[in-house]
Amino acid sequence: MDLNYSPEEKAFQLEVRDFLKENYPKDIQQKVAKGIALKKDDYVRWQKILANKDGWVAPGWPAEYGGPGWTPVQKYIFDEECGAANCLRTVAFGLVMLAPVLMKFGTVEQREKYLGDILNSDVWWCQGYSEPNAGSDLASLQTKAERNGDHYIVNGSKTWTTHGHYADMMFTLVRTSQEDRKQKGISFLLIDMTSPGVTTTPIITVDGMHVVNQIFLEDVKVPVENLVGQEGEGWSIAKSLLMHERTYIAQVPRSKKQIVRLKELASKERYNGKPLIEDANFKAKISAVEIELMALEMTNMRVLSKLSSGDAPGAESSLLKVKGTEVQQAITALLMEAVGYFGMPYVKESMTEGWQEAPIGPEEASVLAPHYLDWRKSSIYGGSNEIQKNIMAKAVLGF
Amino acid sequence: MNLEFTEEMVMLQDSVNKFLQNEYDFETRQGLSKTGVGYSEENWQNFADMGLLGIPFEEQYGGFGFGQTGLIVVMEAIGKGLVVEPYLASVVLGGLLIQRAGNEEQKEALLPELIGGNLKLAFAYVERQSRYNLTDVEFTAEKKGQKYCLSGSKSVVFNAETADKIIVSARTSGDNFTESGISLFIVDKNAAGLSSRDYQTVDGLRASELTFDNVMVDMDALVGDVDGAFSDIEYVIDAASAAICAEGVGVVTQLREKTVEYLKTRKQFDQAIGNFQILQHRCVDMFMTEEQMRSLTYLAAIKVAEGDGAERTKSVSAAKVYLGDARSIVGEQAAQLHGGIGVTDELDVAHYVKRLTMMNALFGDRDYHLQRFSQA
Ligand SMILES: Cc1cc2nc3c(=O)[nH]c(=O)nc-3n(C[C@H](O)[C@H](O)[C@H](O)COP(=O)(O)OP(=O)(O)OC[C@H]3O[C@@H](n4cnc5c(N)ncnc54)[C@H](O)[C@@H]3O)c2cc1C
Numbered sequence: 001m002d003l004n005y006s007p008e009e010k011a012f013q014l015e016v017r018d019f020l021k022e023n024y025p026k027d028i029q030q031k032v033a034k035g036i037a038l039k040k041d042d043y044v045r046w047q048k049i050l051a052n053k054d055g056w057v058a059p060g061w062p063a064e065y066g067g068p069g070w071t072p073v074q075k076y077i078f079d080e081e082c083g084a085a086n087c088l089r090t091v092a093f094g095l096v097m098l099a100p101v102l103m104k105f106g107t108v109e110q111r112e113k114y115l116g117d118i119l120n121s122d123v124w125w126c127q128g129y130s131e132p133n134a135g136s137d138l139a140s141l142q143t144k145a146e147r148n149g150d151h152y153i154v155n156g157s158k159t160w161t162t163h164g165h166y167a168d169m170m171f172t173l174v175r176t177s178q179e180d181r182k183q184k185g186i187s188f189l190l191i192d193m194t195s196p197g198v199t200t201t202p203i204i205t206v207d208g209m210h211v212v213n214q215i216f217l218e219d220v221k222v223p224v225e226n227l228v229g230q231e232g233e234g235w236s237i238a239k240s241l242l243m244h245e246r247t248y249i250a251q252v253p254r255s256k257k258q259i260v261r262l263k264e265l266a267s268k269e270r271y272n273g274k275p276l277i278e279d280a281n282f283k284a285k286i287s288a289v290e291i292e293l294m295a296l297e298m299t300n301m302r303v304l305s306k307l308s309s310g311d312a313p314g315a316e317s318s319l320l321k322v323k324g325t326e327v328q329q330a331i332t333a334l335l336m337e338a339v340g341y342f343g344m345p346y347v348k349e350s351m352t353e354g355w356q357e358a359p360i361g362p363e364e365a366s367v368l369a370p371h372y373l374d375w376r377k378s379s380i381y382g383g384s385n386e387i388q389k390n391i392m393a394k395a396v397l398g399f
Numbered sequence: 400m401n402l403e404f405t406e407e408m409v410m411l412q413d414s415v416n417k418f419l420q421n422e423y424d425f426e427t428r429q430g431l432s433k434t435g436v437g438y439s440e441e442n443w444q445n446f447a448d449m450g451l452l453g454i455p456f457e458e459q460y461g462g463f464g465f466g467q468t469g470l471i472v473v474m475e476a477i478g479k480g481l482v483v484e485p486y487l488a489s490v491v492l493g494g495l496l497i498q499r500a501g502n503e504e505q506k507e508a509l510l511p512e513l514i515g516g517n518l519k520l521a522f523a524y525v526e527r528q529s530r531y532n533l534t535d536v537e538f539t540a541e542k543k544g545q546k547y548c549l550s551g552s553k554s555v556v557f558n559a560e561t562a563d564k565i566i567v568s569a570r571t572s573g574d575n576f577t578e579s580g581i582s583l584f585i586v587d588k589n590a591a592g593l594s595s596r597d598y599q600t601v602d603g604l605r606a607s608e609l610t611f612d613n614v615m616v617d618m619d620a621l622v623g624d625v626d627g628a629f630s631d632i633e634y635v636i637d638a639a640s641a642a643i644c645a646e647g648v649g650v651v652t653q654l655r656e657k658t659v660e661y662l663k664t665r666k667q668f669d670q671a672i673g674n675f676q677i678l679q680h681r682c683v684d685m686f687m688t689e690e691q692m693r694s695l696t697y698l699a700a701i702k703v704a705e706g707d708g709a710e711r712t713k714s715v716s717a718a719k720v721y722l723g724d725a726r727s728i729v730g731e732q733a734a735q736l737h738g739g740i741g742v743t744d745e746l747d748v749a750h751y752v753k754r755l756t757m758m759n760a761l762f763g764d765r766d767y768h769l770q771r772f773s774q775a
Contacts, residue, residue: 135738137667160739204744206753212739271530273576281766329731336756337764340530341555344600344757360598360608361527361554369601373753376734377742384738386677 003301005077012074016081019056023049024085032086033261035367037209037352040124040166047090047121058095058119065103065111066119072304083253091163094118094125097241098171101188105229105237114169114190128158128172128191128215129238136387138173139183139235143217145174147224152176152189154197154220160381164200164213167193173234188234190226191217205377207370208348242383243317249382250324252297258331259290265338269362276338285337289330296323315395318388325378325385332372339365346370402697404472408465412472414449419480425747431483432603436561438484447516452490456498460510467638467700471645478649481750483604485519485558487646491639492557493520496566500583500623500631509564521562523553523609524632531763533568533632534576538611540569540584547621549584549614559607560597562588567611571626578629583622590614602753634707637715640762641699644718647758648693651725654733654751655685661737661748672736681732688728692721712775716768722758723765730755 005013028042050057054068059075061067070078090096099118102111117123134141143156154174164170170191177185191198197220202210229237263286266277276282303316336343342361349355350366360366379385393399404412422442431439446452454469456462463469470491477486490513497509497520512518529535538551549569559565565586573580586593592614595607623631659682662673672678695718702714730752734741737748759765 130739133666135667136672137669140667140669206742206744206749208744269530270528272532272535273528276530281770285766337760337766340760340764341525343760344555344602344606346599346601360596369756373601373749373756374742376731377739379735380738380742384735386675389677 005073009073009077013077013081016078017085019053020081020085020087023053024087025049028088029086031353032088034364035351035371038088039353040163042088043091044121046088047095050090051120055119057090057121058099060096061099061119062103065099065115072307076301076304080253083251083257086257089251089254091124093127093163093167093171094121094123097127098125101171101228101237101241104240105188105233107225109225110190110228123169124163124167126161126164126167126170126193128161128164128170130160131157132159132214136384138238139186141173141175141186143172143174145176145187145189145222147176150224152222152224152227154189154191154217154222156217158215158217159213160203161200161213161215162211162381164193164215165202165210169193170215171228173238176231176234183235184232186234186238187231188228188237189222190228191220191222195220195222197221205374207351207374208346209351209370209374243314249378250296250300250320251328252293252300252324255293255324255327255331256297258328258335259286259293262286262331262335262338265335265362269338269340282338285334289327289334292323292330293327296320296327299323315392318383318391318395321382322379322385322388328378329372329375332368332375336368336372339368342366343369343372404468408468408472411454411465411469412476415451415473415476416479418445418449419476419482423480423482425481425750428481428483429603429750432599437558437599437603437605438561442484443519444516446484446486447514451486452494452516453514455490455495456510456514460498460506461514462510467641467704470638470642471696471700474642474645475649475652478646478651478754479653481603481650481747481754485521485561485605487639487643488521488558489513489519489562491642492522492635493562493564493566495638496520496522496583496622496631496635497585499634500628504619505585505622518564519558519562521556521559521565522635523556523559523565523567524636525554525556527552527554531767532576533636534578534581534629536568536570536581537575538567538569540571540582542571543615545618546615547584547618549586549611549616551611553609553611555600555606556595556609557604557606559588559595559609560605564588565593565609566622567609568628568632573626580626581628581632582625583628583631584616584620585622586611586614586616586620590616600757602757603750630707634703636762637699637711638703640715640719641696641703643758643761644692644696644699644715644722647722647725647755648689648696650751650755650758651685651689651692651729654729654748654755655682655689657748657751658682658685658733658736665738678736681736685729685732688721688725692718692725695721709775713772716772716775719763719768720765720772722755723768726755726759726765 047057055066058067059070059078063069131141145152145154172189173186174189175185176187197218199216200213203212267275269276271279339362342365345360345366347366453462454465454473458464494513540547540549567584570580571582592612594610597607600606663671665672699714699718702711733748734752740746
């Protein structure tokens with residue numbers, strides 16, 4: 001048991017810190033710090049800078065595919081430094097979700113065709129799993145892919161597709177057979193978003209923003225070489241990558257930064273003539289979240305430590321997802337509470353770039369309630385927290 | 400003892416609910432909220448015709464004399480219908496303030512007009528630094544000859560945009576944070592030197608930031624005693640807090656009913672998700688919260704009607720703490736149990752959640768009222 005970084009790890013930490021200081025664009029940092037909506041260009045710009053730095057955009061990729069080939073501890077340090085520097089979260093769909101699938105299940109041609117573009121953010125991916133009637137019960141999905149010569153013909157609809165309107169490609173789960181257990185008829189298919197028959201319609205979320213979409217697929221022709229793995233193997237492929245998705249959702253460094261933000265805000269706001277942070281109640285509430293986060297961080301490190309010795313993440317990823325999102329949600333609530341009445345004004349433009357007017361009340365207050373409301377999503381997506389608890393009940397407790 | 404509503408109240412309840420059912424579906428509400436001033440003048444006149452604007456006021460001014468109990472009934476319906484008309488701002492805050500603190504002349508001049516739907520009021524009491532402390536008044540009123548000169552800013556003033564007159568709290572003497580030295584003035588919305596920045600709120604209502612730049616008013620603009628308005632303000636904020644707890648009960652009832660309905664129809668894993676016991680228990684928590692809230696809201700209404708004192712303070716704060724709890728037990732859960740659709744703008748549930756969320760901060764949040772309760 002040793003919490004301290006080795007000299008090499010410390011050197012690495014400094015290298016990352018210096019690199020971020022010099023290369024992370026200030027305008028993007030400002031946006032992240034203020035909670036302003038990011039545009040595709042912001043993501044691409046930063047991801048390209050990271051990619052050019054020895055593949056830093058893909059901490060989880062082995063060196064043979066262009067990743068930095070870091071140890072779990074190095075990845076952790078990198079995450080930590082990115083969180084502290086208010087870095088934007090790189091988009092997971094290609095880098096964190098699809099890439100490991102292609103490395104493990106894809107053909108050589110698929111890897112050659114897609115991995116480079118993912119690394120360089122030249123091709124954008126979205127995740128087409130959920131359907132209107134297949135949410136938590138993903139295996140009940142109905143989007144059909146029928147083989148017709150060297151093509152599949154795909155019909156159905158996908159929903160909640162994050163960044164679907166930005167994406168060039170979508171990795172999907174489709175039904176290729178109706179027989180047998182419902183999980184067995186599912187295949188993993190890559191669909192070009194520009195194919196005839198693909199339409200994308202926006203879904204506006206509670207904060208008034210457009211991030212998610214419904215996608216309609218009508219007689220979409222998809223070449224058979226876009227099938228990943230074997231026909232009918234889609235479910236086990238998807239399951240293996242959901243673990244990655246969930247671990248990614250925990251976001252400890254980001255929550256740490258949010259607590260710093262909360263404390264800054266509470267120091268500026270006044271209550272009974274004194275800084276709000278000196279109010280015993282409010283202070284205690286911040287401490288309670290900090291304690292949760294402290295525990296989560298240590299648990300996260302214990303999981304990492306186990307992973308470095310070669311184990312795969314199991315039910316731990318569910319734990320990290322549930323606790324990680326609970327902490328995030330608690331912080332969004334406190335940020336909103338900190339500004340009292342000023343959480344009420346809704347100025348949609350203040351959440352987007354280029355808003356120049358004077359704030360109403362504390363600067364940035366108007367984004368806090370929309371963020372609180374929007375962040376309810378974190379306990380729903382990536383497999384709802386109820387589903388994660390079901391998984392833990394089965395895997396850990398044996399029910 | 401009888402804790403049932405009187406026949407009169409039941410009739411009132413029926414007529415408001417019927418109006419909302421027929422004229423106030425969710426799409427209509429959304430339309431009203433998004434356009435122009437944020438509500439319908441036609442509805443406002445209907446409210447006047449139905450007698451809703453006179454519910455809490457004494458009969459001699461044209462009211463019904465139903466007091467706080469009447470308000471509870473109307474406000475619960477307002478919560479159910481997510482009503483955007485300025486009832487809280489004009490009738491509850493403005494009207495009750497005039498009824499309690501105004502002199503005979505003011506009451507006779509203002510209340511019948513308000514009850515008839517021809518006059519709207521707003522109450523400006525929040526300041527940039529004040530948070531929930533009603534004694535933190537930096538806004539000043541200075542006597543200059545036979546006039547008062549008002550200077551300062553007020554924040555998040557509900558429906559100031561469409562109000563004809565604004566009642567504003569000001570410091571006429573004493574140091575900040577002292578109860579004495581606070582006075583109330585009633586000012587024409589279009590008075591010289593009064594400017595406003597109007598905006599929508601997260602829950603689809605309208606509010607404004609007001610700036611008073613040496614606004615001159617006559618002596619008769621004073622509402623209540625010079626330096627002695629604090630207890631009037633405290634009373635009105637308590638009455639309004641009890642009223643929004645009733646609105647909260649309406650919101651919570653809708654969220655519980657809509658969530659239960661959804662759990663019965665939404666299928667996953669080849670069955671209604673309501674079959675999962677964990678989700679049933681969450682709905683039971685909503686139900687228990689709703690009933691406990693209703694109890695505390697009635698208690699608060701009774702204590703507000705009885706007047707000033709520690710019992711009023713305690714019971715209002717108790718109800719408000721419960722309203723704060725409802726944000727997580729009912730609001731957050733309702734969104735969660737709806738899954739993805741629960742965080743979309745399209746679904747009515749999301750808007751009930753927004754209202755419940757904003758109501759926590761209105762008139763002091765859960766922490767504030769817990770503290771106030773413990774100190775009363
Ligand atoms: C903002 C956002 C972005 C998203 N992005 C994507 C994306 O990019 N790609 C994609 O494919 N999907 C995406 N999703 C979809 C997400 O994965 C689903 O919303 C999620 O799986 C839940 O499904 P559902 O919304 O249909 O809820 P439902 O499955 O209908 O669940 C409703 C409620 O019932 C509960 N429940 C269901 N089954 C059980 C059970 N067995 N036991 C206990 N409780 C249960 C759930 O926890 C939830 O509270 C996104 C969702 C959101 C909100």
